[in-house]
């Protein structure tokens with residue numbers, strides 16, 4: 001039998017990463033649809049992360065749907081300055097943003113973000129009372145070459161270097177195997193849970209017993225038909241959803257899976 005998850009800590013969390021999809025007006029419509037569906041959900045954290053330009057519209061729309069929180073997909077590590085094209089923590093806070101995805105594999109691969117940069121961003125995020133969702137995950141080659149454990153260990157340690165231990169409750173870690181992102185190839189629940197467990201052990205080594213309570217969520221082709229199997233694993237506390245978060249019904253069905261598991 002699987003060990004039961006703590007009902008006091010590790011509140012389930014489902015996050016939608018919209019990536020570069022939806023204009024501001026489309027954002028309003030999608031959030032209206034999601035908001036209506038989730039209005040009876042309680043005791044979970046639900047987060048929508050639209051593009052930066054949609055944040056004002058999203059902030060307006062979310063005002064009417066208390067359960068959904070707003071997240072951003074990235075931020076700069078400095079407070080302000082000559083950083084053309086960048087967005088700061090205070091700019092996000094102004095629109096009621098509560099979470100920020102950091103070190104997504106697309107940022108790491110396509111925009112050369114390093115572990116050290118992700119670590120600096122995570123520290124700045126908590127300074128602005130933004131909850132960092134720090135992403136880690138191995139490539140297909142790394143998995144095939146049996147390097148997954150070593151890659152995850154070095155990413156977790158380096159991406160959270162210097163993270164303030166007294167802010168550890170604010171942290172969410174997302175395990176997103178790169179080979180499962182947008183490919184329809186999902187990690188098996190056992191494969192995912194093995195890495196989640198490793199991450200939890202690493203967090204405990206780095207931050208003491210409170211490290212064990214950090215929420216570790218899975219991302220990579222999460223869909224309504226695989227969400228229950230993934231989230232019923234003992235070390236999987238929720239999901240970071242890409243494509244399926246752009247479909248209000250699919251996103252709601254994934255949220256329902258998490259809710260039903262916690263209620264059972």
Ligand code: 13P
Nearest residue numbers: 017181182220221242243
């Ligand atoms: P998909 O759910 O589309 O595979 O994307 C996962 C992801 O990258 C979420 O951050």
